[in-house]
Amino acid sequence: MAPINRRNFIEYSSIMSAGALISPSSIHFTSQENKLRIGVIGTGMRGQGHVSLLLQRDDVEVAAICDIDSGMIASTLKYYEKYQAPKPKIYQAGPYDYRNMLANEDLDAVIIATPWRWHTEMAVASMEAGIYTGMEVCGGFSLDECWQIVNTHERTGTQLYFLENVCFRRDVMAVLQMVRKDMFGEMVHLECGYQHDLRGVKFNDGKTPYNSGVEFGEKGYSEAKWRTLHSVGRDGDLYPTHGIGPIAQYIDINRGNRLAYITSISSKSRGLHDYILNHEKGGPDHPNANQKFNLGDKVTSMIKTTNDETIVLHHDTNLPRPYSLGFRVQGTKGLWQVDNKSIYIEGLSPSHRWESQDDYMKQYDHPLWKRYEQRAVGAGHGGMDFFLLHSFVEHAKKKQAPPFDAYDAATWLSITPLSEQSIALGSEPMPFPDFTRGKWIDRKNTFAKEGDLF
Amino acid sequence: MAPINRRNFIEYSSIMSAGALISPSSIHFTSQENKLRIGVIGTGMRGQGHVSLLLQRDDVEVAAICDIDSGMIASTLKYYEKYQAPKPKIYQAGPYDYRNMLANEDLDAVIIATPWRWHTEMAVASMEAGIYTGMEVCGGFSLDECWQIVNTHERTGTQLYFLENVCFRRDVMAVLQMVRKDMFGEMVHLECGYQHDLRGVKFNDGKTPYNSGVEFGEKGYSEAKWRTLHSVGRDGDLYPTHGIGPIAQYIDINRGNRLAYITSISSKSRGLHDYILNHEKGGPDHPNANQKFNLGDKVTSMIKTTNDETIVLHHDTNLPRPYSLGFRVQGTKGLWQVDNKSIYIEGLSPSHRWESQDDYMKQYDHPLWKRYEQRAVGAGHGGMDFFLLHSFVEHAKKKQAPPFDAYDAATWLSITPLSEQSIALGSEPMPFPDFTRGKWIDRKNTFAKEGDLF
Numbered sequence: 001m002a003p004i005n006r007r008n009f010i011e012y013s014s015i016m017s018a019g020a021l022i023s024p025s026s027i028h029f030t031s032q033e034n035k036l037r038i039g040v041i042g043t044g045m046r047g048q049g050h051v052s053l054l055l056q057r058d059d060v061e062v063a064a065i066c067d068i069d070s071g072m073i074a075s076t077l078k079y080y081e082k083y084q085a086p087k088p089k090i091y092q093a094g095p096y097d098y099r100n101m102l103a104n105e106d107l108d109a110v111i112i113a114t115p116w117r118w119h120t121e122m123a124v125a126s127m128e129a130g131i132y133t134g135m136e137v138c139g140g141f142s143l144d145e146c147w148q149i150v151n152t153h154e155r156t157g158t159q160l161y162f163l164e165n166v167c168f169r170r171d172v173m174a175v176l177q178m179v180r181k182d183m184f185g186e187m188v189h190l191e192c193g194y195q196h197d198l199r200g201v202k203f204n205d206g207k208t209p210y211n212s213g214v215e216f217g218e219k220g221y222s223e224a225k226w227r228t229l230h231s232v233g234r235d236g237d238l239y240p241t242h243g244i245g246p247i248a249q250y251i252d253i254n255r256g257n258r259l260a261y262i263t264s265i266s267s268k269s270r271g272l273h274d275y276i277l278n279h280e281k282g283g284p285d286h287p288n289a290n291q292k293f294n295l296g297d298k299v300t301s302m303i304k305t306t307n308d309e310t311i312v313l314h315h316d317t318n319l320p321r322p323y324s325l326g327f328r329v330q331g332t333k334g335l336w337q338v339d340n341k342s343i344y345i346e347g348l349s350p351s352h353r354w355e356s357q358d359d360y361m362k363q364y365d366h367p368l369w370k371r372y373e374q375r376a377v378g379a380g381h382g383g384m385d386f387f388l389l390h391s392f393v394e395h396a397k398k399k400q401a402p403p404f405d406a407y408d409a410a411t412w413l414s415i416t417p418l419s420e421q422s423i424a425l426g427s428e429p430m431p432f433p434d435f436t437r438g439k440w441i442d443r444k445n446t447f448a449k450e451g452d453l454f
Numbered sequence: 455m456a457p458i459n460r461r462n463f464i465e466y467s468s469i470m471s472a473g474a475l476i477s478p479s480s481i482h483f484t485s486q487e488n489k490l491r492i493g494v495i496g497t498g499m500r501g502q503g504h505v506s507l508l509l510q511r512d513d514v515e516v517a518a519i520c521d522i523d524s525g526m527i528a529s530t531l532k533y534y535e536k537y538q539a540p541k542p543k544i545y546q547a548g549p550y551d552y553r554n555m556l557a558n559e560d561l562d563a564v565i566i567a568t569p570w571r572w573h574t575e576m577a578v579a580s581m582e583a584g585i586y587t588g589m590e591v592c593g594g595f596s597l598d599e600c601w602q603i604v605n606t607h608e609r610t611g612t613q614l615y616f617l618e619n620v621c622f623r624r625d626v627m628a629v630l631q632m633v634r635k636d637m638f639g640e641m642v643h644l645e646c647g648y649q650h651d652l653r654g655v656k657f658n659d660g661k662t663p664y665n666s667g668v669e670f671g672e673k674g675y676s677e678a679k680w681r682t683l684h685s686v687g688r689d690g691d692l693y694p695t696h697g698i699g700p701i702a703q704y705i706d707i708n709r710g711n712r713l714a715y716i717t718s719i720s721s722k723s724r725g726l727h728d729y730i731l732n733h734e735k736g737g738p739d740h741p742n743a744n745q746k747f748n749l750g751d752k753v754t755s756m757i758k759t760t761n762d763e764t765i766v767l768h769h770d771t772n773l774p775r776p777y778s779l780g781f782r783v784q785g786t787k788g789l790w791q792v793d794n795k796s797i798y799i800e801g802l803s804p805s806h807r808w809e810s811q812d813d814y815m816k817q818y819d820h821p822l823w824k825r826y827e828q829r830a831v832g833a834g835h836g837g838m839d840f841f842l843l844h845s846f847v848e849h850a851k852k853k854q855a856p857p858f859d860a861y862d863a864a865t866w867l868s869i870t871p872l873s874e875q876s877i878a879l880g881s882e883p884m885p886f887p888d889f890t891r892g893k894w895i896d897r898k899n900t901f902a903k904e905g906d907l908f
Contacts, residue, residue, distance in 0.1 A: 185728075188721050188773065189752035197806065263717045263881045267642050268762035270786045274639075298643035298764055298784065302754055302881065308722035310752055312766065319642065320788055320800035322808050330752065332724045334774055340794040346774035352651065354776050427717045427756065429881040 036397055039064040039107045039131075041098045041122055042114030043076040045209060045222055046136060049380045050111055051076055053389050055083040060393055064105045066091035066098045098122055102129040109396040111163070112136055115226040120145045123409075127158040132396040134161045135409060137241040139416025143433060146410035150435050153406035161392050161402035162409035164245035165380075166325065168387035171357070172246045173366035173448060175329055175336050179250045181364070183345055185333030187251050187307075192243030193314025193326040199275040202228040202317075203288075214275065214282035228272075231295040235266050236420030237315040238295065241412045242325055245404065247311060250329055254407045255445040257307040259432040264419035266296030271318030293318075301419050313415070368453055391453060403447035410435040490851055493518040493561040493585075495552045495576055496568030497530040499663060499676055500590060503834045504565055505530055507843050509537040514847055518559045520545035520552045552576055556583040563850040565617070566590055569680040574599045574867075581612040586850040588615045589863060591695040593870025597887060600864035604889050607860035615846050615856035616863035618699035619834075620779065622841035625811070626700045627820035627902060629783055629790050633704045635818070637799055639787030641705050641761075646697030647768025647780045653729040656682040656771075657742075668729065668736035682726075685749040689720050690874030691769040692749065695866045696779055699858065701765060704783055708861045709899040711761040713886040718873035720750030725772030747772075755873050767869070822902055845907060857901035864889040 036059060040047050043065050054062050062080075065088045067073050073092055080087055089105060091097040095118075102110065102125055109132040112122045116138035126133040140146055153160050166172060178184060201223050205213030209222040216228035230238050244253075251257050272293045276282040282289065297318040303311040314326045327338040334345035342354035349355045368387065369376070375390075376383030395402045411432065418430040434440065446452050490513060494501050497519050508516050516534075519542045521527050527546055534541055543559060545551040549572075556564070556579055563586040566576045570592035580587040594600055607614050620626060632638060655677050659667030663676040670682035684692055698707075705711050726747045730736040736743065751772040757765040768780045781792040788799035796808035803809045822841065823830070829844075830837030849856045865886065872884040888894065900906050 186722075186724060188724065189754075189770070261880065263719070263756070263883070265717070265756040265758055265764050267764040268640075270640060270642065274786055296764075297786075300643070300756055300764055300766055302717070302719040302756060304719055304881070310719050310721040310750075310754055312754055316643070316784075319784065319786060320798065321784070322798050322806050330770075330773065330775070332728055332751075332773060337793060339791060344774065344776050352776050426715065427758070427883040429717070 035059055035061040036108045036393055037061050037063040037106065038109045038111060038396075039066065039101050039105055040111045040113065041066045041101070042112060042118070042136075043067040043072045044069070044113065047111070047113035048072070048076050048079065049385060050113060050389060052079045052083075053379055053385060054393075055079055055085045057389075057393065059397070061086070062088055063107065064089040064091060064101050066101050068092060068095055068097075099125060102126055102131060107131050109134060109392070111392075116230070117141070117226075120149060120413075123160055124148055124152045127152045127156050127160060130156060130158050132159055132161070132399055134163050134392050134396070136163050137165075137239075137245075138413070139236070139238045139240055140413030142417050143414055146414045146435060147433070149406050149413075150410045159395070159399060159402055160406040160409055161395060162241070162404040162406075162412065163388055163392065164241050164404050164412075165384040165388040166242040167245045167249055167404065167447065168368075168384045168391070169246070169382065170365070170369050171338070171361055172327070173369060174361045174364040175327075176246075176249055176448065177364040177366055178336070178360065179329065179331075183333065183364075184329060184331030184335060187309050187329070187331045189310050189312075189328070189330040190247045190250060191312040191314070191326055191328035192247045193312075193316065194239045194242050195314050195316040195321060195324045195326055197319065197321050197323070198227075198317040199271060199320075202231060202272065203275060203279070205281065214279045214286060214288055216288070231272060231293050231318070232291065233294055234420060235269075235294045235296055235299070235423050236416055237264060237299050237301050237313060238416055239315060239317070240301075240313060240415040240419075243313050243327075244311070244412050244415060245408075246327065247329075248408065248412070249445065249447050251305060251307065251309055252445045253305070254411060254436055254440045255443040256440065257305050257309075258434060258436075258440045259411060260304045260306050261429045261431045262301050262303045262415065262418050262422060263427050263429040264299060264301040264422040265427050266423045267298040269293045269296050269318070271297045271320075275318075296423075299419065299423070301415070301422070303415075366448060368448055394453060403452065407436045407439070489513060489515040490847060491515050491517040491560065491562045492565060492850075493520065493555050493559055493563075494565045494567065495520045495555070496566060496572070496590075497521040497526045498523070498567065501565070501567035502526070502530050502533065503839060504567060504843060506533045506537075507833055507839060508847075509533055509539045511843075511847065513851070515540070516542055517561065518543040518545060518555050520555050522546060522549055522551075553579060556580055556585060561585050563588060563846070565846070570684070571595070571680075574603060577614055578602055578606045581606045581610045581614060584610060584612055586613055586615070586853055588617050588846050588850070590617050591619075591693075591699075592867070593690070593692045593694055594867030596871050597868055600868045600887070600889060603860050603867075604864045613849070613853060613856055614860040614863055615849060616695070616858040616860075616866065617842055617846065618695050618858050618866070619838040619842040620696040621699045621703055621858065621901065622822075622838045622845070623700070623836065624819070624823050625792065625815055626781070627823060628815045628818040629781075630700075630703055630902065631818040631820055632790070632814065633783065633785075637787065637818075638783060638785030638789060641763050641783070641785045643764050643766075643782070643784040644701045644704060645766040645768070645780055645782035646701045647766075647770065648693045648696050649768050649770040649775060649778045649780055651773065651775050651777070652681075652771040653725060653774075656685060656726065657729060657733070659735065668733045668740060668742055670742070685726060685747050685772070686745065687748055688874060689723075689748045689750055689753070689877050690870055691718060691753050691755050691767060692870055693769060693771070694755075694767060694869040694873075697767050697781075698765070698866050698869060699862075700781070701783075702862065702866070703899065703901050705759060705761065705763055706899045707759070708865060708890055708894045709897040710894065711759050711763075712888060712890075712894045713865060713869075714758045714760050715883045715885045716755050716757045716869065716872050716876060717881050717883040718753060718755040718876040719881050720877045721752040723747045723750050723772070725751045725774075729772075750877075753873065753877070755869070755876070757869075820902060822907055848907060857906065861890045861893070
């Protein structure tokens with residue numbers, strides 16, 4: 001039997017509460033001792049956003065932070081001053097100091113918001129340490145890595161919460177309500193993706209994060225320091241989860257349905273080179289003007305599910321364009337398209353004509369948004385980040401299986417290496433492994449349903 | 455040397471006119487003898503539309519019509535009464551009577567508007583007869599058929615005009631102007647397709663063509679008589695040309711660029727069955743309720759070009775939805791999307807924000823539309839059909855190579871069998887034959903450029 005430490009006590013008390021028919025949301029963590037102790041690995045811009053939101057809660061303590069960059073640590077500490085929070089233990093002694101944090105801090109939960117290539121090894125270590133693990137989104141590198149996540153979760157019994165915030169977007173959740181009320185009929189075809197002009201993120205002046213220059217890698221700052229290198233060496237859908245996460249909820253992926261195979265295609269690569277060439281701080285004589293980028297400006301993938309839906313997934317981050325996750329949710333009775341903000345439902349909409357989505361979004365606004373709207377105001381990414389962290393914290397308190405778990409993480413991450421492989425082989429279809437090893441047959445989708453947070 | 459008959463005389467006189475530096479558009483065909491003699495094979499709804507428009511011109515004579523359906527012949531003759539045109543020679547003695555028409559009528563041009571499966575053999579016969587051939591659009595059945603079109607054209611020297619009307623759509627042509635003025639920069643990614651709820655076309659009551667019942671095949675009328683059978687037996691992009699035709703103009707397919715390979719995916723098939731089930735004249739006891747339909751409700755294809763653009767092609771004809779050809783034209787400087795009627799161009803548009811397409815459509819309205827707008831009013835499909843037939847007639851008068859020729863027909867038609875094959879093999883990529891046998895390298899795109907009609 002595990003020694004009764006603070007961490008076990010919280011789990012135990014949660015179970016007791018449930019046994020006593022007290023609603024989980026009535027559990028309060030007011031005293032310092034009962035707060036959920038969270039450690040954050042990676043305190044760049046994304047990590048700081050999480051810390052800032054967590055410090056505003058009275059039920060958590062961000063007890064430890066870890067980063068290799070002292071400037072980012074310093075920026076993070078300013079949030080502690082702002083919210084008058086007890087200073088955290090700081091780990092900044094090189095890239096593996098996170099191991100010391102995991103070993104020493106008696107944490108209830110960890111959030112990992114480091115560059116992509118560290119996510120899996122840190123998540124595996126955190127699960128090995130028995131700590132409820134929140135892992136930021138990215139794309140994977142290998143199927144083996146995806147299996148590591150699954151196998152470590154199963155061996156240790158520790159949960160992994162894959163921190164996909166777009167599942168909580170207000171329109172995405174309203175449409176989820178509509179899907180569940182059968183407004184669109186049986187699902188047939190879905191589209192999604194990440195279409196975001198990241199040129200001003202992939203390059204900067206080495207000092208300020210956005211739109212400030214044409215440097216990257218060692219001379220870059222924030223994401224330009226590391227993210228851009230993926231555009232140099234790789235060609236695939238590097239960032240699939242903001243699209244596939246919400247779609248997975250609509251069609252119950254890993255819960256009665258499964259991704260079967262994918263085929264991907266990649267266009268010419270021009271956008272990043274042109275950006276360097278045409279930027280006032282760049283030009284043809286700038287050293288980066290000779291840099292080759294492997295990443296096609298537009299990577300498109302098609303996925304088939306075992307329930308016979310088709311999915312189109314966009315990845316479009318190198319060209320000038322307005323932001324769009326490109327959602328389309330189409331069933332036997334109608335469809336939603338995010339780009340024209342329109343809905344068509346047979347029998348409700350005028351024949352063969354789009355309707356504005358506005359009234360539908362109001363009518364089917366998700367109960368969670370109605371309930372938490374005020375608390376979400378001001379949180380990152382239009383309030384989504386409040387919901388994400390609220391869900392993470394509430395699930396971590398109860399050590400409960402998260403809505404996006406190790407199997408989902410493995411599945412969604414695997415899109416990236418599978419798309420790279422498909423492209424490398426001239427758009428050959430690539431089968432998805434069944435990361436659930438058959439459990440998808442009878443697993444249930446509980447995300448944002450009665451009992452999940454409300 | 456060929457005998458000098460009326461047909462040769464027109465060709466000869468055209469050459470003389472050009473030699474005398476008289477603009478081709480100044481050639482008038484006023485006397486009955488000098489009119490372009492056209493025969494129309496297939497006088498269903500589409501053929502009647504063409505006859506109706508042609509009879510309103512003073513430079514053509516629709517000298518012969520051919521159909522196996524006496525009712526359709528009768529409907530067509532009403533247009534002759536309406537426009538007080540000399541009655542045509544009628545060929546209606548079975549499916550091969552068109553051969554007699556081709557042999558006997560001394561035609562200058564033929565338009566083929568029959569059910570899809572007849573297009574190629576009729577076009578081949580027409581080219582063999584040395585008659586300028588207009589072939590309505592469809593999808594192909596086999597690569598061999600596509601090669602037949604190319605080989606017959608090359609052996610006989612007779613032109614085939616592939617009658618793709620959407621290339622003349624006003625917004626499509628304005629965007630062509632923008633592409634040619636480099637407004638979007640170098641082309642990177644394009645989308646298009648045929649998204650049209652055809653349930654009310656694929657089924658009817660056997661008497662009226664649209665939205666009147668759940669019969670098809672022998673009990674159906676008009677397209678329901680034959681088109682629906684393709685949804686029974688086939689699974690692929692059955693109707694690719696309204697999408698690929700305009701896209702081919704933007705990226706010069708078969709003229710410096712070429713379609714390289716395609717991979718396709720198909721969803722579950724529900725829409726047609728549901729339609730029968732839920733229609734007031736259908737229901738679970740209707741015999742057609744047991745009909746299986748192979749065609750996936752949503753077929754999506756991705757195409758790579760030799761110039762490294764990517765194309766996504768939609769086919770979506772069985773579900774309730776508003777009409778959309780789904781155009782997206784994306785380059786290194788910006789993009790157009792038809793569904794939100796929006797354009798974004800770096801440096802012109804507000805940063806990261808869509809602009810309405812309206813001002814751009816006005817500013818870049820194609821000169822052909824400005825010139826012929828009044829004549830196009832009232833012609834089918836928003837005026838496109840006027841431009842199509844005007845272009846066909848003017849090219850036929852001069853026996854000139856059409857903008858969409860035998861090579862384009864073969865290439866665009868081949869999408870259908872290639873997509874069927876890809877789907878049958880689980881989305882395997884399928885290479886496009888080079889139907890030009892290398893001529894694409896130096897062929898030039900002349901469509902709607904100075905000298906083509908204006």
